[in-house]
Amino acid sequence: MVRSAIKTYLNLGLILFLFLGFQNVYSQKVKLLKKEQHLVINSIFKYSSEKQIKLYKKTLEYESWMGFIKTTNFEDLEVIGNCLIKDSEFEKEFNEFKNVMVNLGSKKINSKELDSKFKVKIIPSKNVSAISEPIIINEYSFQFIKSFYGRALNVQKKNDQGNWDYACGIYFPIDLQ
Amino acid sequence: MPPPKYKNLIRLGFGLIFGIFLLLTSCIEEPESPELRELEVTEISQVRDWFESNKTNLRLPERGSNYRSESQELILPFFEKEPDWDQFHHYYFPDGREVFEVSLENATKYYPKTLLDSFPNQNPAELMIQNIMFVRHPTLDRFDPLIARYYPDNLNSIEKFNNISFSGLPFDWSGTLDIWTYDEHYLIGYKIDQGQITHTREMQVSAVNGKKGSFGPENMDEAIHCYVVATDWYDGNTGEYLGTTHAHTCEWQRGGSQGGSGSGGGDDYQRPPCCDDPIPVPPRDEPTYDPPSIPAPSTIINQLTNPCAADIFLELSKGNAYLTDITGLGSLDIFPGMLDLFEQSGQFDYRIQNGNTGSEAGGSTSPIVNGIITITLSNDYLLKATSLSIARTIIHETVHAYLRKQTSYRSATDMNTHQLLVEYGRKYPGIINDAHHSLMSQFILGMAVSLYNWDKKYGPTGGSLGFDYYYKMAFGGLVKNGTRELILEAKPYLPDGVSWDEIRKILENEATGNYQANGEKCD
Incomplete structure (x- = not known):
């Protein structure tokens, strides 16, 4: 009886130790997004009529599908918005993003920095979208969005008032139904 | 209201x-991607170089300059082809063969007599489209040239070069598309009504009684009715009777709908009186030349x-x-x-x-x-x-x-x-x-x-x-x-x-x- 109780305590202790250890390592390795990056995320969904936006807590690391941005001629990409490759300002930043996107790593989203309609989830599921770390290059911010229903590169631009706003969505090619 | x-x-x-x-x-x-066009221009220059080096070897031997020979094939007078390399379509056949279709707008044009009947008081040469198709050989380093002639049936089907090609017929186009070998042997023709192939025709060596045929678009599941149409041929310049050929004409009938019933093979081909006399075709050096197989044209x-x-x-x-x-x-x-x-x-x-x-x-x-x-x-x-x-x-x-x-x-x-x-x-x-x-x-x-x-x-x-x-x-x-x-x-x-x-x-x-x-x- 006593042995069994000791064994249980030891097991619980081990689990607690491992959990705390993992948390410690995790918090040391996985960095938080910066405040400005959270502002970008808020701006991406500000036009959405969804009452609740479910977002995965960790940002997307680089994944091979993201390569469509690099392998497709810009004129052949499906772009909704006003991103024009002939706009020298956008072209410069876009090319710079293409060079650094392979370094995308996983970072943590701080739910307190997001608007109230966001629900940050720690478990990915069908109704949860994932986003890559917003990469801010001058006036533009580039971030991939991935959900069960679609994949795209979203581009936000800082307006004259200093607020982030929609610039364009560049869509991963899929069949529409 | x-x-x-x-x-x-x-x-x-x-x-x-x-x-x-x-x-x-x-x-x-529509603006075209500059990079894509640049690539195509590079490729078309390769086609041009190949054509300039090989064009004398592309004619069939000993055909002479007549419209037809004793074989009862339909053969139009040969003329030297001078493609307008600035105007071309680039596409692929369904089997993957690459095709460049280049304008022969400024060349001698041939057309059926029926074109004159459909468009009285108009210059048929300005109504039709005449192109040369270069089909890249799947294994050898060469192209197979074919001549494509598009004859509209009505005013709505008169198209500019850019709007029509073998792989890109407008969805509502009506007319006849005839395919010839490089040295003007009739290969196959398609009668098209509102973008649909209603007839195909081939010129036969000799008269064959009506029978069920099986050639044509392989992926079309229609009943096929074939028959033979005898056609008298005349020299467009002199009016001289040249003889009679037999067009093996097949009518495509889609299930549940009525197909057209025109002969499709009864046209008299003429060439405009403005054209130069036919150029005699010298015997060529190469022993044989087989025209390539082609799929049905795409109704765009x-x-x-x-x-x-x-x-x-x-x-x-x-x-x-x-x-x-x-x-x-x-x-x-x-x-x-x-x-x-x-x-x-x-x-x-x-x-x-x-x-x-x-x-x-x-x-x-x-x-x-x-x-x-x-x-x-x-x-x-x-x-x-x-x-x-x-x-x-x-x-x-x-x-x-x-x-x-x-x-x-x-x-x-x-x-x-x-x-x-x-x-x-x-x-x-x-x-x-x-x-x-x-x-x-x-x-x-x-x-x-x-x-x-x-x-x-x-x-x-x-x-x-x-x-x-x-x-x-x-x-x-x-x-x-x-x-x-x-x-x-x-x-x-x-x-x-x-x-x-x-x-x-x-x-x-x-x-x-x-x-x-x-x-x-x-x-």
């Missing part, structure tokens, strides 16, 4: 139609092999120009206008086909691949659905294709639609299907009118279901991605007192062709 509940939609619809009209009348040329968009779906598509494309319309909504028929938009863009990039989609949906619209958007209707769906449901799906997918064209940076010419897409794109970041469906909610009335017009003129009920029924069906597919919920933006357009569940039931009845469906099964 239109019902009051549709007034706002009518205004919106008129706005959209007006936008499309402005676009069509403005004749905006309609690649449906399901006869019922193919008929519905053609009927939808004809629209409602002459239909008496009791609702006052007839002019909102958006379907033909959207197809015209693809054609007017100068680079036709719309295909519709059927196949195994592996999806529960009746149809899907592909991304732009090599400049082409392809709509695929599910074979499983086509087996079950009513014709009314299939017409609805074709309309729905065509709006997707239209929006895709307006989405693409390269082909966005309708800035009103493009701006609307921006509005909905930012509402649904990352999910293009939802962005499309939310914008499509503004096309509900136009889609309903297209469906109503089709049923009224061609459908099984003759438009007797009441406009509300077609209007409800136009909501089909406007769901939030991955769910069965109606997309938010479409909800305000629901008819008073009608629930989405009620509409969904109608859509399901028609899609499965069950006993509650009002349409008839498409089989």
Whole structure:
């Protein structure tokens, strides 16, 4: 009886130790997004009529599908918005993003920095979208969005008032139904 | 008077139609990707170099300069081909062979006598298109040249070089397309009516009595009736009788519809009196030359092999120009206008086909691949659905294709639609299907009118279901991605007192062709 109780305590202790250890390592390795990056995320969904936006807590690391941005001629990409490759300002930043996107790593989203309609989830599921770390290059911010229903590169631009706003969505090619 | 509940939609619809009209009348040329064009220019220069080095070896030996030889083949006088290398189409046959089709606009032109009859007092040379096709050999380092001649049947089918090619016939083109070998031996001809191949013809060595044939488009599941047409040939310059050939003419009859019954092989070919005398063909050095095999020409968009779906598509494309319309909504028929938009863009990039989609949906619209958007209707769906449901799906997918064209940076010419897409794109970041469906909610009335017009003129009920029924069906597919919920933006357009569940039931009845469906099964 006593042995069994000791064994249980030891097991619980081990689990607690491992959990705390993992948390410690995790918090040391996985960095938080910066405040400005959270502002970008808020701006991406500000036009959405969804009452609740479910977002995965960790940002997307680089994944091979993201390569469509690099392998497709810009004129052949499906772009909704006003991103024009002939706009020298956008072209410069876009090319710079293409060079650094392979370094995308996983970072943590701080739910307190997001608007109230966001629900940050720690478990990915069908109704949860994932986003890559917003990469801010001058006036533009580039971030991939991935959900069960679609994949795209979203581009936000800082307006004259200093607020982030929609610039364009560049869509991963899929069949529409 | 239109019902009051549709007034706002009518205004919106008129706005959209007006936008499309402005676009069509403005004749905006679609800009082509500079990089792509640069690559093609490089490739066409390789074709030109090859042609200049080999053209003397491409003629068949000992054919002389007559229209025909004792073999009863039809042979036009040979002339040196000087392609206009600045005007060319670049495409691939379905088996993967690369083709460059280059203009022979400034060369000697031959045409059938019937062309003169169809267009009296006009210069036939200005009506027809004459090109040379270079088909890259699949294994050897060479091209096989063929001559393609396009003869229009009516004023609407007179095209400019840019708008017509062997792989890109306009969807409503009517006329004859004849293919000749490089040294003007008749190879095969196609009679085309409204984008559909109705006849093929081949010149026979000798007269053969009518029999069942099997040549022609392999993927077309039609009954074939073949017969032989004797044709007397004359020298266009001197009027001298040259002899009689026998054209093996086959008429394609789609299941359930009436095919044309013209002979297709009875044309007298003439050459314009302005032309120089034929150039004698010297014996060539090479021992043999076999012309390449060719597939059927592509009717630029309609690649449906399901006869019922193919008929519905053609009927939808004809629209409602002459239909008496009791609702006052007839002019909102958006379907033909959207197809015209693809054609007017100068680079036709719309295909519709059927196949195994592996999806529960009746149809899907592909991304732009090599400049082409392809709509695929599910074979499983086509087996079950009513014709009314299939017409609805074709309309729905065509709006997707239209929006895709307006989405693409390269082909966005309708800035009103493009701006609307921006509005909905930012509402649904990352999910293009939802962005499309939310914008499509503004096309509900136009889609309903297209469906109503089709049923009224061609459908099984003759438009007797009441406009509300077609209007409800136009909501089909406007769901939030991955769910069965109606997309938010479409909800305000629901008819008073009608629930989405009620509409969904109608859509399901028609899609499965069950006993509650009002349409008839498409089989």
